[in-house]
Amino acid sequence: MKKIGITLITALVGGAVAIGGYKLFESKQAEQMSFEEKQNVYYASNPLPEMLSSTGNPDFTEAAAAVSPGVVHIRVTMTSRGNQRGGQGSPFDMFEEFFGMPQQRRQSRPQQAMASGSGVMISNDGYIVTNNHVVEDADKIEVKLTNQRTYEAKVIGRDPDFDLALIKINATKLPFVKFGDSDNVRIGEWVLAVGYPLSLQSTVTAGIVSAKGRQIGILGEQQQSPYGYRQQQEEPIARTAVESFIQTDAVINKGNSGGALVNARGELIGINAAIASPTGVYAGYGFAIPVNLVKKIVDDFKEFGTVQRGYVGVSFREVDEQIREKYNIDDVQGLFVLDVVEDGAAASSGIKKGDIITKVEGKTVISSSDLQERVARLSPGDKVKVTYKRDGKEKDVTLTLKGLEAKAKEEAAGSNKSATEIFNKLGASFKPASAAQKKQYDISSGVVVTQVHREGIFGYFGVERGLIVTHVNGKPVNNVDQVESALGDTKRNIVRITGVSENGTVEFNFPIEY
Structure with a gap:
């Protein structure tokens, strides 16, 4: 009997180890998947319900119920630095209006300001896609869910050329919105816009797709080529805006920016980004970034911290x-x-x-x-x-396709004390160091600086891309979450950074002003 008992216990322990090993393997596999692949695994076991009424007409109640919990309210605190966008008056010059900050209200002296937008959760572990212009000037980013829970968010990556950003909150088992296929979107089909317009709570509006492939000149000069040259000029350029919007007449207003455009099946087909209006409020024309482009950009943000672009030349x-x-x-x-x-x-x-x-x-x-x-x-x-x-x-x-060396082109600044806010204030993007890099420098931990923003702390003190940060405040770091966690131990408003590069080991002590 003792022998049988021992055998049974051994079998149970062995089974537990096997299950634990499988879960660890499963977790690592999931981490390497794209957002779309992870969604496909989830929805294979949890299919969306049929979203047609008994008469065959679209039933928006099902789509709204499926999508609304995955669309979040984003509230940001920022330092207004004066009007940097030039003049105004164009019906398409409405980022400030759409985001809730009219240009004429910007002050010449820095001051704290509040604004809000929307975001779409795309995974159950807290990744959220929104517009770049929603978070680009943020000192502090708060995300509020439909269940009224509020979280601080950190920026994983953002790019003004696409007007997209990926942010993350520290939570799990969250609702998220299923990706659709924007290539299959047809002019005239029903769509829903979901977001937080005009400081209201979660709001759903309906309309149709009015056009596809729209260029409205809102992301940059219309004379820019998307492939490395200005039109009719010969000097290469690095900033190359991409516009191919889905146009809709679903009601979109200030605060909808970064929210979801979904089809009648509740599938995400676009991220709402702009409106065309002479008044700054809804006039019948809204524009969304196609989700098939969004998928690629957010995967790049997660893996590299910045967009990996190929160019025709x-x-x-x-x-x-x-x-x-x-x-x-x-x-x-x-x-x-x-x-x-x-x-x-x-x-x-x-x-x-x-x-x-x-x-x-x-x-x-x-x-x-x-x-x-x-x-x-x-x-x-x-x-x-x-x-x-x-x-x-x-x-x-x-x-x-060939690559084009990206320039440091983002801004970052901050003025509060939380780890997430300090992370955003660093003004840098990171990716885990590879095994080869760790072996080359004989280090056991490290994240690579992939982007340095002009007005962030790293940019101010001359930290260059390519530096491998091994420790933050004395703690080893291997990913962005560990960087943020280590920043929580900042003492006497000094962030201590240790890293390695081809020039050897370096140490920085950055003062954080409040």
Whole structure:
């Protein structure tokens, strides 16, 4: 009997170890998945209910019930630094209006200000996608759920060229919104906008998709090419805004920014980003960033801390009457190549000045957004099929996209004492150091600085990208959560950073002012 008892106990212990090992393996596997892959695993076991009424008409009650818990209210505290965006008056110059901060209210002297927007939870462990303009100037970010719980959030990554940001709260088992497929969105189909407009609680409005691939010039100069050159100029540029909005007449107002645009099945098809209005409030035209672009950007933020962009390497202009007359061509659509980047992806494939890009991945190019969004979903080293016309004959080529060194282009500042706020105030993005890097520098811990923002502490003190931070306040760090946790031990308003680089070991003592 004793032997049997011992055998049974051994079996139970062995089973527990096996289950624990499996759970650990499962956790590591999940960490390596993209957000879409993790959602697919979840919804394979938890399918969405059928969202049609018995008459076959869309039933918005089911979609609203499925989505609303996963859309959050974002409240930020910021330091207003005066009007930095230039003049006003354009019906599309409405980030401040849409976000709840009219330009004319900005003061010349720094002062604390409050604003709010929306965000969409995309995983059950606290990752939230929102607009860059919602959090770009934030000193403190608070997220309030529909169950009235409030959390501080940290910025994982953000990019003004896409007007997207990924933030994270420290919580688990959260509701989130299922990704849809924005490529399958049809003009005229029913959609819902979910968010927190005009300081109201969670609000759902309905409308239809009015148009796709809209460019409204809100993210940057309309004369910018999305592939490394200014149109009709020859100097390379690093800031390259991407616009290919889904247009909708669902009611969107100030505070909806960063909220969800979903189809009648409750699937996320876009992140609400802007409205076109002469008054700053709803006038019938709202714009959302397609979710198929969002998926790529948030995965980059999570893995690298910044967007990994691939470039075609051409300067172009949409074919119009002026182009047809100037270059004596008969084509009525496509992108006329004004110039190519030497040794760029296009030049390497044989595309030359004067060619007309007519298709991308077999899809006819009507406007620049057709090429812009498709390429923006890809990374350096990815391949894309492009069709171009020369001397009246079309030719297919496969381009291998090349990277463009990104410049430090973000701002960060802070003025409060929590670990999350200090993290945001550092003005940097991080990713875990690889095993090879740890072996190279003979270190057991480390995160790599992937981005340094001009007005953050790292930028002010000259900390460069590529530094491997091994310890924060004396604690070893291997990921962004550990960095934030270690910042909670900041003593006498001094953050101590230890790191290594090719120049050897470095130590910094950063004063945090309040």
